[in-house]
Amino acid sequence: MAFLFYLLSGIALLSALMVVLSKSPINSVIYLIVCFLSIAGHYILLNAQFLAVVHIIVYTGAIMVVFLFVIMLLNLNKTNEPHKSVLTKFMAVISGGMLFLVLIAAAKGVNEMIVAKEFDANIGLVANLGKVLYTDYMIPFEASSVLFLSAMIGAVMLGKKDKK
Amino acid sequence: MDFNIYDFTSFTTWVHNALTSSMSPGWAMFVELAIVGVVFIAFYAVIGLYLVYAERKVCALIQNRKGPNRVGPFGLLQTIADLFKLLMKELIYIKNADKFLFNLAPFIVIIASFMAIAALPFAKGLHAIDLNIGIFYLFAVSSLGVIGILLAGWSSNSKYSLIGAIRSGAQVVSYELSVGLALLSIVIFSGSMQLSTIVESQANGWWIIKGHIPAIISFLIFLVASTAETNRGPFDLAEAESELTAGFHTEYSGIKFAFFFLAEYMNMFIVAAIAATVFLGGWMPFHIPGLDGMNHVMDYIPPFVWFMGKTAFIIFIMMWFKWTFPRLRIDQLLKLEWKYLLPLNLMNIVLIAFIVLMGWYIK
Amino acid sequence: MICAKVYTPIDYLPIMIQSFVVLGFVVTTMIATHMLGPKRNTKQKLENFECGIEGMGNARSPFSVKYFVIAILFVLFDVEVIFLYPWAVNFKELGIQGFVGVVSFSALLLSGFGYLMLKGAFDWEK
Numbered sequence: 001m002a003f004l005f006y007l008l009s010g011i012a013l014l015s016a017l018m019v020v021l022s023k024s025p026i027n028s029v030i031y032l033i034v035c036f037l038s039i040a041g042h043y044i045l046l047n048a049q050f051l052a053v054v055h056i057i058v059y060t061g062a063i064m065v066v067f068l069f070v071i072m073l074l075n076l077n078k079t080n081e082p083h084k085s086v087l088t089k090f091m092a093v094i095s096g097g098m099l100f101l102v103l104i105a106a107a108k109g110v111n112e113m114i115v116a117k118e119f120d121a122n123i124g125l126v127a128n129l130g131k132v133l134y135t136d137y138m139i140p141f142e143a144s145s146v147l148f149l150s151a152m153i154g155a156v157m158l159g160k161k162d163k164k
Numbered sequence: 165m166d167f168n169i170y171d172f173t174s175f176t177t178w179v180h181n182a183l184t185s186s187m188s189p190g191w192a193m194f195v196e197l198a199i200v201g202v203v204f205i206a207f208y209a210v211i212g213l214y215l216v217y218a219e220r221k222v223c224a225l226i227q228n229r230k231g232p233n234r235v236g237p238f239g240l241l242q243t244i245a246d247l248f249k250l251l252m253k254e255l256i257y258i259k260n261a262d263k264f265l266f267n268l269a270p271f272i273v274i275i276a277s278f279m280a281i282a283a284l285p286f287a288k289g290l291h292a293i294d295l296n297i298g299i300f301y302l303f304a305v306s307s308l309g310v311i312g313i314l315l316a317g318w319s320s321n322s323k324y325s326l327i328g329a330i331r332s333g334a335q336v337v338s339y340e341l342s343v344g345l346a347l348l349s350i351v352i353f354s355g356s357m358q359l360s361t362i363v364e365s366q367a368n369g370w371w372i373i374k375g376h377i378p379a380i381i382s383f384l385i386f387l388v389a390s391t392a393e394t395n396r397g398p399f400d401l402a403e404a405e406s407e408l409t410a411g412f413h414t415e416y417s418g419i420k421f422a423f424f425f426l427a428e429y430m431n432m433f434i435v436a437a438i439a440a441t442v443f444l445g446g447w448m449p450f451h452i453p454g455l456d457g458m459n460h461v462m463d464y465i466p467p468f469v470w471f472m473g474k475t476a477f478i479i480f481i482m483m484w485f486k487w488t489f490p491r492l493r494i495d496q497l498l499k500l501e502w503k504y505l506l507p508l509n510l511m512n513i514v515l516i517a518f519i520v521l522m523g524w525y526i527k
Numbered sequence: 528m529i530c531a532k533v534y535t536p537i538d539y540l541p542i543m544i545q546s547f548v549v550l551g552f553v554v555t556t557m558i559a560t561h562m563l564g565p566k567r568n569t570k571q572k573l574e575n576f577e578c579g580i581e582g583m584g585n586a587r588s589p590f591s592v593k594y595f596v597i598a599i600l601f602v603l604f605d606v607e608v609i610f611l612y613p614w615a616v617n618f619k620e621l622g623i624q625g626f627v628g629v630v631s632f633s634a635l636l637l638s639g640f641g642y643l644m645l646k647g648a649f650d651w652e653k
Binding site for chain 3: 193194197198200201202204205251252253254255256270271274275278279282292293294295300321323326327330333334337338340341344345348351352355356357418419420423494495498499502503506507510511513514517518520521
Binding site for chain 1: 264303304305307308310314315318319333337340
């Protein structure tokens with residue numbers, strides 16, 4: 001189990017690095033898919049089977065398809081690739097470094113966390129998950145449908161033509 | 165070992181015991197799974213090739229022709245000969261293509277379709293992966309194939325491929341929603357996503373009979389939506405020959421073209437098998453309560469034959485669609501899904517929830 | 528109790544091995560076809576297919592934004608379908624409470640549908 005954990009973590013980290021480093025945006029999407037699949041593997045190791053499959057459907061199946069559509073919509077000819085100035089690169093390094101600092105600060109306290117001893121291995125199975133979602137968390141679930149409604153309106157606005 | 169075609173559990177335990185007696189448990193499991201994998205590859209190839217043959221024969225039947233009849237008796241070896249021909253062909257890399265993605269795309273498509281086949285319950289005890297979220301797993305795996313299609317179209321750097329891929333992408337993702345909702349209706353009835361549990365819940369009648377009107381509605385929606393999701397005619401405008409040559413795989417040649425072709429037919433087999441499992445009782449024989457004599461005769465037909473028979477029936481309907489209806493336009497296609505099927509499906513779900521709440525179905 | 532059987536991560540090991548087996552199969556076939564097939568590249572053969580006329584430009588051109596809107600709507604509805612699955616598994620236990628919850632959820636969804644139709648999001652021919 002530990003071996004699988006390290007293998008999956010290694011794949012996830014490596015592919016995440018490749019997302020940033022690869023030149024072509026469409027290759028980044030491929031590496032992102034690999035990254036997501038290895039994270040789904042982590043969910044399975046935690047016995048959260050339902051979440052693992054949801055992760056595959058939503059991220060690799062749906063969001064990556066949207067990403068691919070966006071990239072295909074872009075005009076990717078070499079001639080009009082935006083030129084990145086030194087200033088932009090500098091700013092990117094600084095903002096990335098800040099995020100890294102925040103993450104380190106957050107990770108410092110991890111050792112003091114108490115791991116729940118009574119871990120129920122079946123907690124991530126769909127039957128138990130559904131029971132909790134539809135009894136204790138009914139109101140957030142209903143609120144999420146309002147969120148979907150607003151997202152739909154946003155999608156319609158995006159597809160509208162400018163009136164001139 | 166007692167070999168029983170009605171219950172494969174004894175056979176699988178026999179294989180398991182034979183392997184564990186000769187090697188360590190870890191290795192035994194590994195060898196077992198590898199054997200299962202190889203068997204599935206052989207099954208995949210045979211089914212894929214014979215579906216191509218079946219399609220040509222059905223097409224010939226409908227168009228009043230003879231179909232393939234030269235290679236082997238009744239042309240049975242025709243598709244195998246075609247496979248060897250495609251293996252010997254040159255692989256052409258288009259000058260402007262993105263070589264890495266161009267090679268990757270058929271891999272994604274074929275792996276996605278292959279992963280789904282292992283989760284199907286073929287007969288009692290003949291079930292490679294029996295997850296407690298079986299339906300959901302199939303739904304997830306079948307949603308990955310579209311990435312391969314989009315990559316194939318984009319990396320070819322050809323206008324035909326690009327238009328085919330975009331149309332196909334929009335079509336597959338749209339109809340996936342209807343497929344998911346149609347399967348959901350049976351999950352409400354049976355209260356489980358595990359495929360073996362769903363099949364066993366149909367021992368006293370198939371869901372399409374037990375769930376009467378709403379189940380029939382969702383079966384019809386599933387049939388239409390899955391035909392569209394697998395890019396089959398009359399929804400095959402991704403590869404509309406008359407305008408787009410071959411759609412997203414225009415630039416592919418040799419075995420890579422064969423992979424796309426095989427994956428298309430296997431996807432058809434998979435959706436037909438899902439429909440047979442979920443709506444038509446899987447490997448359960450057809451029983452009518454009260455008629456014990458007939459039920460007894462039905463029990464003599466092995467479950468595997470029942471499963472394949474039901475699947476073949478649905479495949480035949482899908483082929484019949486293809487050779488009967490004219491092709492739709494892309495706007496008509498997306499309108500059908502978003503304006504009619506999806507709202508209808510949502511209302512059907514509410515109706516089913518009401519029926520289950522009231523207990524107005526055969527338990 | 529539904530979870531009488533124990534479900535563990537080991538159930539997913541076959542999936543991993545299956546993917547390795549199929550990867551092995553595809554790679555072997557590719558190697559075999561590279562060895563068997565001829566390699567005679569000519570300039571014309573490596574051009575894109577363009578119905579026999581000279582190729583013009585390449586395929587890196589933008590297309591209708593409507594496809595993109597479809598993709599976004601797909602993500603939204605996909606998440607909703609996924610929300611309904613855990614509900615469907617537990618529906619018989621949840622009873623009337625689950626029914627009311629999902630009917631209101633679906634009502635909001637269908638009103639969203641009504642909005643999309645009124646705004647003409649699915650009217651492609653315009």
